[in-house]
Amino acid sequence: MANKFDIPREAIEKIPKITIIGDEELTIENHGGILSFTDNEIRVKTCLGKMILKGRNFEIAYLSETTITVSGVFISFNLERRGDVDE
DSSP: OTTTTTOOHHHHHOOOEEEEETTTEEEEESOOOEEEEOSSEEEEEETTEEEEEEEEEEEEEEEOSSEEEEEEEEEEEEEEEBTTBOO
């Protein structure tokens, strides 16, 4: 359906869309909330599982009901898919 009307898949299915700019900014669209936040680790809920961001000097640059933008220095990010690990 998304291709027929030229609508982005993430807009219809509400799957997360992740945009990374260098190693200093990351945006997650269609998130389900912040699970935890420190200056070196952020855990964000998505429909696929937990997104874990690790780095340093993290700050929330933008936050809305569906979008979060984090700035800082990123070292890694990982998706713990639902069912693959204990919640």
